[in-house]
Amino acid sequence: xxxxxxxxxxxxxxxxxxxxxxxxxxxxxxxxxxxxxxxxxxxxxxxxxxxxxxxxxxxxxxxxxxxxxxxxxxxxxxxxxxxxxxxxxxxxxxxxxxxxxxxxxxxxxxxxxxxxxxxxxxxxxxxxxxxxxxxxxxxxxxxxxxxxxxxxxxxxxxxxxxxxxxxxxxxxxxxxxxxxxxxxxxxxxxxxxxxxxxxxxxxxxxxxx
Amino acid sequence: xxxxxxxxxxxxxxxxxxxxxxxxxxxxxxxxxxxxxxxxxxxxxxxxxxxxxxxxxxxxxxxxxxxxxxxxxxxxxxxxxxxxxxxxxxxxxxxxxxxxxxxxxxxxxxxxxxxxxxxxxxxxxxxxxxxxxxxxxxxxxxxxxxxxxxxxxxxxxxxxxxxxxxxxxxxxxxxxxxxxxxxxxxxxxxxxxxxxxxxxxxxxxxxxx
DNA sequence: ACCTGAACACCGTTCAAGT
DNA sequence: ACCTGAACACCGTTCAAGT
Numbered sequence: 001x002x003x004x005x006x007x008x009x010x011x012x013x014x015x016x017x018x019x020x021x022x023x024x025x026x027x028x029x030x031x032x033x034x035x036x037x038x039x040x041x042x043x044x045x046x047x048x049x050x051x052x053x054x055x056x057x058x059x060x061x062x063x064x065x066x067x068x069x070x071x072x073x074x075x076x077x078x079x080x081x082x083x084x085x086x087x088x089x090x091x092x093x094x095x096x097x098x099x100x101x102x103x104x105x106x107x108x109x110x111x112x113x114x115x116x117x118x119x120x121x122x123x124x125x126x127x128x129x130x131x132x133x134x135x136x137x138x139x140x141x142x143x144x145x146x147x148x149x150x151x152x153x154x155x156x157x158x159x160x161x162x163x164x165x166x167x168x169x170x171x172x173x174x175x176x177x178x179x180x181x182x183x184x185x186x187x188x189x190x191x192x193x194x195x196x197x198x199x200x201x202x203x204x205x206x207x208x209x
Numbered sequence: 210x211x212x213x214x215x216x217x218x219x220x221x222x223x224x225x226x227x228x229x230x231x232x233x234x235x236x237x238x239x240x241x242x243x244x245x246x247x248x249x250x251x252x253x254x255x256x257x258x259x260x261x262x263x264x265x266x267x268x269x270x271x272x273x274x275x276x277x278x279x280x281x282x283x284x285x286x287x288x289x290x291x292x293x294x295x296x297x298x299x300x301x302x303x304x305x306x307x308x309x310x311x312x313x314x315x316x317x318x319x320x321x322x323x324x325x326x327x328x329x330x331x332x333x334x335x336x337x338x339x340x341x342x343x344x345x346x347x348x349x350x351x352x353x354x355x356x357x358x359x360x361x362x363x364x365x366x367x368x369x370x371x372x373x374x375x376x377x378x379x380x381x382x383x384x385x386x387x388x389x390x391x392x393x394x395x396x397x398x399x400x401x402x403x404x405x406x407x408x409x410x411x412x413x414x415x416x417x418x
Numbered sequence: 419a420c421c422t423g424a425a426c427a428c429c430g431t432t433c434a435a436g437t
Numbered sequence: 438a439c440c441t442g443a444a445c446a447c448c449g450t451t452c453a454a455g456t
Contacts, residue, residue, distance in 0.1 A: 004437095007439065033432060041440075044347060048439050053430065101310060114377050117366075122379035134401075135386070135393060140357075140401025144349075147356025150312065157326075158342065168323050170331035170437075177344070191342075192349025198411060199404025216420065241449060250421075253450075257420050262449065 008041055011049050015059045019096070022060060026098045030057070058110055061102040066112035068092045074117040078127035078204075079197050082137075085120065086145045086193055093149035103146050128208060137200060144196060148189045217250055220258050224268045233267060235307045267319055270311040275321035277301045282328040286337035287413075288406050289348075294329065295402055296356045302358035312355050332411070335353070337417060345411060353405060357398045 017038050021030050032053055033115055036043040050056050072084035093100055117138060124134035157164075159169070159178035164171040224249050227248070230239050233339035241262055245252040259265050302309055326347060333343035366373075368387035373380040386393055 002441075010440080031428085033428085042442075043429095044433085044442085045440050047431070055324055106410075110353070111376075114373070114380065118377035126216065131382075136397040136400045138356045139394065139397030140353075140404070143351045143356035143359070143398070143401055144405075145356065146359055147352035147354065150352070150355055150359070164323070167320075168327035171323065172333065174326075185348065188345040188348030191345045191404075192405065195349070195408025195412065196353075196401065196405045197408070199407035200358045201405065202407060240447085242447085248428080251423080252448095253423085253452085254421050256450070 003129065005077060009039060009045060009049055011059065014056060015063055016050055018056055019060050019063065019099075022098050023096055026126065027057070027101055055175075057102055062110040062112045064092050064096055064099060065089075065116060068112075068116060073123040073129055073207065077199055078124055078129070081123050081166055082120075082141060083193060087144050088143060089116075090149050090189060100149055105150060129204070129205075131209075133203075140196070143193060148192070149184070163192045218254060218258055220268065223248065223249060223255065223258055223265060224272055227265055228269050228272065230307075231307050232305055236266070236310055241253055246418060265392060266311055269308055271319040273301050273305055273308060274298075274319065274325060277321075279328045281414060282332040287333055287338070288410055290332050290336075291329075291350060291392045291409075295350060298325075298354045299358050299398060309358055312358060338413070339416075342412075342416075349405070353401060357394070357401070 014035070016034055018030055021035060021038065031055075032043040032046055035056075036046055039045075045051075046056070052058070068085075069088045070085065071080045072088075075081070076084060093103070119135050120138045120141065124137055125131055129137065157174040157177045159175050161175045164174050168174075225238055227244055230244060230247065239262075241252040241255055244265075245255055248254075255262075255265070259268070277294075278297045279294065281290045282295075284290070285293060302312070309367070329347045329350065333346055334340055338346065366383040366386045368384050369383050370384045373383050377383070
């Protein structure tokens with residue numbers, strides 16, 4: 001088949017099927033041939049819509065970031081806005097854990113990430129933070145939230161008691177973390193978020209006495 | 210050449226050369242054939258020392274984590290200890306920026322990471338934090354530090370003024386960030402670290418009135 | 419135990435050819 | 438404009454054969 005009168009592919013459909021593959025089997029399972037097969041097409045056809053495979057992965061990540069709710073940033077007081085945004089961002093990536101390695105692919109040249117940075121920075125400046133501080137806060141929040149999306153802390157510990165006792169005395173009970181990893185990660189995220197915003201509020205208060 | 214009387218390879222030498230390749234040209238440049246060539250050997254020889262290429266990458270990351278100074282954790286008061294450890298961890302990964310994607314490869318089953326977790330947790334518990342809180346603090350710190358190592362925030366913005374003004378009103382001056390990315394990232398890291406530890410100190414004070 | 423050559427089943431990408 | 442088949446230059450890994 002060549003040049004059908006209505007195109008077989010579109011960027012949207014490619015990203016959709018690619019996301020499904022990555023969600024189901026991980027980033028490594030995404031190859032151009034595999035993706036093409038599931039799209040009912042040959043691999044080189046993809047290059048009519050994306051210049052490289054990397055662009056496809058970027059588009060997957062961008063679509064996820066684009067789904068992050070930003071409405072609180074133009075509405076709530078800045079501490080609540082930061083909190084709500086951080087939770088939304090983390091939730092978006094927890095829904096696609098296999099895409100997280102993409103977060104490490106260097107920073108954001110992608111439109112959704114820029115929109116997000118714009119909204120966070122704008123909210124902080126509107127709230128009364130000096131621009132230089134707003135930049136730093138946006139970056140610091142990104143560090144924390146991206147790091148928390150990066151992967152489970154608790155899941156790093158294997159559910160095997162014999163592994164730790166001997167070599168790592170303080171980790172004697174760490175094997176229990178694996179079972180409760182969701183709660184542990186959730187509680188750690190909330191504690192860190194609270195502490196971080198708490199510290200920022202103190203600085204804000206010192207700035208506006 | 211077969212089976213030389215003294216082995217051509219060792220895990221140490223493989224990791225050393227692999228790290229050099231990744232540092233110089235990035236993770237994608239590391240292939241078993243390329244690595245073998247630089248080691249003066251054929252690719253299958255590597256499989257006498259590592260079961261998979263992934264194990265080699267793990268070993269690169271583990272060696273970097275193993276280089277992180279942990280001495281302050283058994284010595285300084287916990288806020289200073291956390292601060293010092295966070296800086297050391299970040300510095301270690303900034304020295305090998307191309308290895309950072311490895312951070313996203315799921316959590317730590319690697320010895321150096323376990324030793325690190327053990328030291329951080331132990332220091333917090335010794336200082337008087339309840340164990341459950343110590344776990345959360347260790348996780349929250351890992352989120353922040355790993356996120357900050359993940360990549361420059363400032364470098365995400367291209368040094369081209371025309372890119373932002375129109376679509377992202379608040380980012381009008383963001384193109385200036387790229388030039389000063391080191392200072393911006395450094396200042397953001399220090400601000401976040403201060404705020405985070407500040408917030409934790411307040412919780413600690415409430416716990417030990 | 420440790421290295422080799424040959425082989426297997428893949429990759430991402432290019433490109434001329436088709437309509 | 439958009440899809441194809443053929444091809445290029447790669448991959449990671451296995452395995453029997455060598456000493």
